[in-house]
Amino acid sequence: MRLILAGLVAALLFAGFSGLGLWQIRRLHWKRDLIARVDARVHAAPVAAPGAADWLGITAARDEYRRVALSGRFLNDEEVLIYTPSDYGPADWVLTPLRRDDDSIVMVNRGLVPQALAEAGQFDRDAGRVTVTGLLRISEDEGWLFSRANDPENQRWYRRDIGSITQAKGFATAAPYFVDAEGVDPQGWPRGGQTVVRFRNAHLSYALTWFALAALTLAGFALLLRQELRRPPDT
Incomplete structure (x- = not known):
């Protein structure tokens, strides 16, 4: 037994x-x-960023980290600072709305700025028409490990939750994704090209x-x- x-x-x-x-x-x-798949996407030639007609079909499996390009004008007065730890110490992502020719809005993560400089507004801004190339990213429902929840009422942001940001800004036609801009000036701020594409x-x-x-x-x-x-x- x-x-x-x-x-x-x-x-x-x-x-x-x-x-x-x-x-x-x-x-x-x-x-x-x-x-x-991701390695192939990040090294591919850029394609046009999805327009409003394609937004409902965007998925992380098919679209995240796809290299895209889009043109328009930055709404610098509506930029958002999102706190994040970084290799530069405490820092902020600078997310700036870009208004496209069809009046739709795409949030562009222009890169990192050390927190002291970011809060003082001491970083470069583009006033004219621009063309941005970068990686399509899916809105973040969760932040980094010890991040706090977003506080839209007080305009304090700790994660790149595009839906809550565009809603708080009152944008009626806004993409559900954001674009991580590629780096341009390695000596200037914001410092683009900071996307981490590593998978354990x-x-x-x-x-x-x-x-x-x-x-x-x-x-x-x-x-x-x-x-x-x-x-x-x-x-």
Whole structure:
């Protein structure tokens, strides 16, 4: 009876560990495919940023990190500062609305500015017509690990939640995405080209861990079975 019970427990553990290992293998293939797709997008020639007719069909899987270009005029009086930690210390993203020729609005992340300079308004602004090239990004529902929630009433922003920003600004026709502008002047502010395109990929090590636990389960049961078979029969 004891051997049967041990066998059932071992079978359950083996099946569970093996299932988790196979799941991590599937995640590994998905992550590698994602990395390849994103790498192809960020190095591709820019395409026109999606217009209003295409906004409902935008998804992270198909569109995020796609290299895009758009033209218009910045509404510098409506720019938004979004706090973020950075390699320069406490800093702000400068998100500026860009009004396109069809009067639609696209928020453009022009880059980082050290917080003291950002709050003093000591960074460059473009007053005329501009063409921006950058990466299409999906609105952020969550900020960085210890970020606070946005406070639209007091115009304090801690995450790039485009929907709440454009609503607070009263923009009737605004894209649901934003564009991370590519860097232009490495000595000036805002400092563009700060998009981090890195994806942690530890699925192979996780898979090996689960398969190792499955193998240990089999080895443990085999050892128990061997001991039971060597046990002298009760007399």
